[in-house]
Amino acid sequence: MPSNGLGLKSRLGYLAERARRINVGSVIERAKKASAQHGKAVPAVVVDMLWSAGRHNVGFQDYIDYDFAILNRAERATYMTHPVSNQISERYAHPDFRHLFHDKIEFDEKFSEFLRREWMVVKPGNADELRDFVQRQGTVIVKTPMGQAGSGVFRYHAADITDWEAFHAELLGKGRLLVEEVIRQHPDLAAVCPGTVNTTRVTAFFDGEKTHILAMAQKFGRGEVSDQMSFGGFYTMLDDDGHAVSAGYDSHGHVHELHPDSGFRIADFQLPLIDEVKAFVDQVARVVPQVQYVGWDIVVGPDGPVLVEGNWGAGVYENKPSVSGIRTGHKPRYQAAIKF
Known part of the structure; x- marks a missing residue:
């Protein structure tokens, strides 16, 4: 297993690459959104975004998505960000085994017993x-x-x-x-959006002995073939018992108290068979132990969890304070499990 810590070299490399590719216009546009939403001066937000990126590994979209403009330093420190997640992914996914997650055919072959289709x-x-x-x-x-x-x-x-x-x-x-x-989903999921298979993203870390569930997000579609945001989808975070902690939201500024199509109140959602989901994640996390940090996409079917795919680049799903009222994130859970 890799040693603890993310390493200065990888962080400096990431910062150098970000600096080379920075799009100033994009930063300003994001700053304008934060300014309009939270009543902050645009120049001050731009400076804060750049400082947060360079000093604290906060992606520009993370800054917007997780309302960093209204959080204090201690609150910000509790949020996972995409740059940090990317560094964890690089460190805890052996290069020789990443192809099993990149290639969907190879993935289906490797995880065939968990696909249940x-x-x-x-x-x-x-x-x-x-x-x-x-x-x-x-x-x-x-x-x-x-x-x-x-x-x-x-x-x-x-x-x-x-x-x-x-x-x-x-x-x-x-x-x-x-x-x-086509995956058949549990009636409780179909009640929210029957036209799309609604996936649960469970981000987990396998330390060689134990599987740590770091965060759970429930995604909902809009009747399209996928529940991803590019298809109009959105998500809400789940607590440890599988209950939604807030309304739904996405990275485009949309907030959904109710599902736009079914009228279901998102904050009332309870993921069915939550204990089975946790046990299922522990099973799949052990199939390729060389890839320890994975974002698992799972659908709860009528008879139990079904595996859709695993993402070795796990990404980040977090609380949005302006929607949930929760001003802390999941980073302490990551740190406790991964020791960085």
Whole structure:
């Protein structure tokens, strides 16, 4: 296992790269948003954003998403940020095993017993197999093997396909090679948004003996093929018992007290089978112990948790003070488990 600490070298390298790629216009635009929302002067916010980035590893979007403009120094110190998370990912994911999480086909092969759904790979010459699979399922999810953040995910209906050879050629030509059965979600999730499979992001760290659950976020879709923000999705943080701690929100400034389509009050949401979810995360975290820090996307089905994917670049989901009223984040939990 890697030694403790994130290391000065990786941090300095990250800061140098950020400085090289900084987009001043983007920083100012974000500062204007914070100024309008929190009544702070734009120049002061710009200076604070740059200082926070350089001194405290706070991403510019983190600053906006987690309302740093209204937090004091002690409160800010409790928040996980994407730069820190990225450093943890680099340190605690052995390079020789990252491909198992990058490539969705390799992931499905490695974690097949936890998928709890059928799947197949489009290859030259298997148009008949594809037709049989899609017709049997009725509707399927098709993915490009290397897509991320919801990109490269598509939904097809058997009833819409008339030429199976052409359909097979289209998928093959566009690199849409992974075909999966649609996941059935628990009625409590379908009550919020039945048209999208709503995933639970469980960020966890496996220390070689114990799996530490660091944060849980519940994502909700808008009827699209994915619940990612690029498809109009949003999230709320969950407490240790799986209960929503606030209304929903995203990185585009939208706040959802109620789900826009179903009218469900987001703060009333309770993730079903929470104990089973925690046990499930412990199981999947042990499959590739060389990748210790993972953001697991899980769907609670009618009969238990189902694995969607694992992200070795775990990302960050955190409380938003202006929505939740909670002015502290999850970083102490990360520090207790990872010792940085």
